[in-house]
Amino acid sequence: MEDIQSILDLRFQGIKINYLYVCKRKLWLFSKNITFENTSDKVLLGKVLHEYSYPKETKRDVLIDNLIMIDILSDGNVREVKYSSKMKEADIMQVIYYLYYLKQKGIKKHGIINYPKEKRKEVLELTAEYEEKIKKALKEIEEITARTTPPPAKKQKICKSCAYYEFCWG
Template sequence: MNINATLVNYYFLCHRKLWLHAHTIRMEHTSEIVYEGKLIGEESYPQRAEKNQEVEISIPYPPLGADGALTAKIDFFDAKKGIVHETKKSNAKEKAHTAQVQFYLYLLRKNGIAVSYGLIEYPKLRLTERVTLDEEEEKQVEGWVNEIAELLAQAHCPARLPVSKCRSCSYFDFCWIDEP
């Protein structure tokens, strides 16, 4: 099993969603909100494909087993300037977005790739947020990864969040099917 940037994002949203996704119970394909976010990411900056490259990176992570790794697929990385670009639909889940970009920065650095910072772009809001990774934040990323590994090792799925936090989640029907 691997820990990827999606799981880091989910760690800050819902431990249940994280566990389910990691155990191959995926609901994102049923969500219009997820689809809309994907479209925004693909259509907001069409010129990027020409100038920037998609990057897949990983580092071994033995606590997950012999083949365990930390992995990420970064959609837009400007290698010349060392800038990671991440496009998001809204800023409602800001900490999760920041953590995801910090995870990218962490993996790039651990692979010896020069990286300056990350930019989270919210095209619908016309906002851009700069994300950095200092030594203290690097230790935080390592802490998140260790906590995620512990969550994934649990035999049972974590408890669901209160329904008020779940309404727009792609796992809503899965988690709340037994409620009227």
Template sequence: MDEDIVTGYSVLAYSACEREAWFVLRRFKPEQDNPYIELGRYLHKNSYEGKGEKEISLPGAVIDVMWNEKKCTIVGEIKKSSKSLKGARIQLLFYLKLLRDKNVEAQGFILLPKEKKKIPIEYDEQAEMEIKEILLKLEELKQLSIPPPPKWKGICSKCGFSELCWAGDD
């Protein structure tokens, strides 16, 4: 993968925390034995079997699941719960933008298997402006030689970078 490319993962991380996004942009890996990451991996692997093609790779993206429905391409982003809707929406909009850039019109859905929900996400003019703004901010973040300082948020306790962020902080 091109080391300089902004990814769907960095867009998702940015929606939660600039510091996490800085780590992701530099290809740091979160703790793989984090129980929340393990649960996400399990849900991705075991949800929506037979629905369509899973883990579609594009430069900067791995789309969870994609299928065709009535001559329309559908892109699905699988998440653990509706608590992560903000980030899931941004990540999915980024994927829809990448597809549009390749002249593929698609509809997006956030898929919540545990809640049995399918939430439509529309890529419109406002969403396009939102994604462009985030991409500009990520480009600025890439230029920083050190990460932004940590700021404690409720999600920090579940983050795969928590130990890295808070190492040595008493």
């Protein structure tokens, strides 16, 4: 039987959940403080979009337990603002993780991912299936980040727009 407490003890930044679904190598590098986001034009565009979208929202960039940063809290919703839906599964799992994390603290919320550039949104609920998926993801993140060497580079469509492209393929 699985040790529930050990799963509850697995706590990571939401971006690590996102990176797990985008690229395991990127997750490992980020976990070792090897970061290139500050040099990426795509990351900068995302930050600008986040900064100027939904200006009337007052609860922005909410930091919880010095661990997870929620873009917007409003009307019982956890909202994330994303530049593009190209990495939709990663975006969904990041928000699901926030909902799961808050549930462990006795707080029930719904999730919304806003894609303002695309003028669309994704509405999410924390289901039993998602909870199981998150538990597996947390274990996988623990395994990947505990490694002494990064997973091998794996060519994907998103590589050319990744901040780590030169590191992996240059």
